[in-house]
Amino acid sequence: MPAVREPPLFGTPPGEACLDRPSAYGIARDGEGRVLCVRAKSGLHLPGGGVHLGESATDAVVREFVEEAALAVAVDGFVGEANQYVGRFRKLGSFFRVTLAPPHPPGDPSHEPVWVTPEDAARQLLHGFHRWAVLQAQFVKVELFGIARARAGRAEVQVEAATLGEALAQLAARCPSLAGEVVRGERLTEGWLASLNGERFVAEPGTPVSPGDTLLVLGAQAGG
Numbered sequence: 001m002p003a004v005r006e007p008p009l010f011g012t013p014p015g016e017a018c019l020d021r022p023s024a025y026g027i028a029r030d031g032e033g034r035v036l037c038v039r040a041k042s043g044l045h046l047p048g049g050g051v052h053l054g055e056s057a058t059d060a061v062v063r064e065f066v067e068e069a070a071l072a073v074a075v076d077g078f079v080g081e082a083n084q085y086v087g088r089f090r091k092l093g094s095f096f097r098v099t100l101a102p103p104h105p106p107g108d109p110s111h112e113p114v115w116v117t118p119e120d121a122a123r124q125l126l127h128g129f130h131r132w133a134v135l136q137a138q139f140v141k142v143e144l145f146g147i148a149r150a151r152a153g154r155a156e157v158q159v160e161a162a163t164l165g166e167a168l169a170q171l172a173a174r175c176p177s178l179a180g181e182v183v184r185g186e187r188l189t190e191g192w193l194a195s196l197n198g199e200r201f202v203a204e205p206g207t208p209v210s211p212g213d214t215l216l217v218l219g220a221q222a223g224g
Contacts, residue, residue: 005155007092010128011085021089023050024057025130026065026073026098027137027212035121035134038068038111043126045111046095046133047071057094065098070109073098077197079137079212082129095133097212137212142171145218148192151177164194165205167215182217191220 025048028036037044047068051060058075065073079095116124121134139158149155152175159174161167165186172183182192186205195216196202196209209215 007081007083008129008132009083009085009090010132013085013090014088016088018085018088018090021050021091022057022094023091024048024060024064024094024096025133026061026075026096027079027133028065028071028073028098028100030115032115033118034115035118035137036069036071037114037116037121037125038109039114040111044114044116044121044124045126046130047111047113048093050091058096061096061098066105068109068111069113070104070107071113072101072104074101077212078214079133080141082132084127084129086127091129093129093133095136097137097210139211140167140209141214142167143214143216145216147219148178148182148217151175151181153177161209163205164196164202164207164209164215167209168194168205171217188217193218193220 025046027046036047038047048061048064051057061075062073065071076097076099079097082093082095084091084093118134118138122131125131125134140161142157142159144152144155154175157171157174159167159170161170168183168188169186172179182189188194194202197214198216
């Protein structure tokens, strides 16, 4: 059984006991691929913050975009989890892909919204777990389960792809042990399934995929 991987942890632990703070953040892009950030006195951040008691992480992201950027958003998918020491807190971060969903609410944002390129965001964001999330959202993540994971000797692979077929071809190139047995050309072989973001099964090589998407590759039979 593969070991459960802990989310990456950034920052320096405080000298005293720290408090865990569940937090949620969103990554929004414009038509040019730029990432929406917010500028505060402390520096550049992804929109987001602490999850309130009884609130879901996705609801927190939607609320924080309204408060910090005066923008309405819809959550599209999950990017990943990463943690960060900030002062007395260890922020347990959940990161999501979001899209702008006008009409936007009236009012002034608490921070200055700014659009920056992913490269600039990865350099300029104040916190390491925010920089990590932006880089994660640049790629399509392929997660392997069961026999595919055992054959590949790894749990996931990051690829740059615009379609399912491109992602599978890159998977086979990166994990030659899967070529022919699990992946043939731009398709999965018989007995294997691909799920896009855990929401629907996909099979056609031309199926579009986007940065930040996750493809789950698993056997069609239980235990596969």
